[in-house]
Amino acid sequence: KQADSHIKLIQPLRSAPTEEIQYLEDYGRKSARESWSKQWHNRGERGLPERPRLFYGFSLSVSQKEQDPSTQVGACIVNKENKIVGIGHNGMPDGCDGELPWSRDAVNKLDNKYVYGEHACAHTLFAAFILDSLIPEKNYDYSLFE
Numbered sequence: 001k002q003a004d005s006h007i008k009l010i011q012p013l014r015s016a017p018t019e020e021i022q023y024l025e026d027y028g029r030k031s032a033r034e035s036w037s038k039q040w041h042n043r044g045e046r047g048l049p050e051r052p053r054l055f056y057g058f059s060l061s062v063s064q065k066e067q068d069p070s071t072q073v074g075a076c077i078v079n080k081e082n083k084i085v086g087i088g089h090n091g092m093p094d095g096c097d098g099e100l101p102w103s104r105d106a107v108n109k110l111d112n113k114y115v116y117g118e119h120a121c122a123h124t125l126f127a128a129f130i131l132d133s134l135i136p137e138k139n140y141d142y143s144l145f146e
């Protein structure tokens, strides 16, 4: 799909220091609550551009929804206009929560999550494309993000 070349996938570094993760999570929540349009083109106090930092914050926040007991990964898909077109996390396919195993090293490979689980980026990308095809006018409510 042509849109592929226009999107950026933003995922937090798993090795980020705890305090930075906490900061980004708080930042994501705070930004969702407040009107921050005036800051949109500004740089944050830590020197990072506001938007990537905000997208990181959302990714980190949504990763907390994941049920995988060992690793929670969030993803945020942003189009060429820097609008969020998808947000999601790793996990089992929709509708299969509670049905499939979370084991990592069971002897029988079919008892391991890796056979069934979806990476956060794939899960989110898929959902974004479904949304895109269901609403071709792209008339999403982006007011929260602008």
Ligand SMILES: Nc1ccn([C@H]2C[C@H](O)[C@@H](COP(=O)(O)O)O2)c(=O)n1
Residues within 6 Å of the ligand: 068, 070, 071, 072, 073, 089, 090, 091, 104, 117, 118, 119, 120, 121
């Ligand atoms: N880029 C990545 C890498 C991994 N994940 C997910 C896939 C699994 O649910 C989990 C890894 O589990 P572990 O081997 O750490 O028990 O993380 C992802 O979504 N995106």
